[in-house]
Amino acid sequence: MxxxxxxxxxxxxxxxxxxxxxxxxxxxxxAVIYVYYCAIYSIYWYLIK
Known part of the structure; x- marks a missing residue:
């Protein structure tokens, strides 16, 4: 017991x-998803400009 x-x-x-x-x-x-998203977003933004 x-x-x-x-x-x-x-x-x-x-x-x-x-x-x-x-x-x-x-x-x-x-955190990994956030960093990944930020990287993709910045690349996308760079390509638009």
């Missing part, structure tokens, strides 16, 4: 870490 709380807390901590890494991945993904 004593092991159940520690197991739960460790799984919660693991979930927290997973959420953190997912958030990091999402931020990185958005």
């Amino acid at each position: 004593n092991q159940t709380p520690t197991k739960t807390s460790s799984s919660v901590a693991f979930l927290g870490e997973t959420k953190k890494s997912m958030l990091k991945a999402a931020v990185l993904f958005i």
Whole structure:
């Protein structure tokens, strides 16, 4: 019975870490898309002029 709380807390901590890494991945993904979009936009603008 004593092991159940520690197991739960460790799984919660693991979930927290997973959420953190997912958030990091999402931020990185958005940043990459943003940079990509900016590059395409600037090239497009350069071609129009």
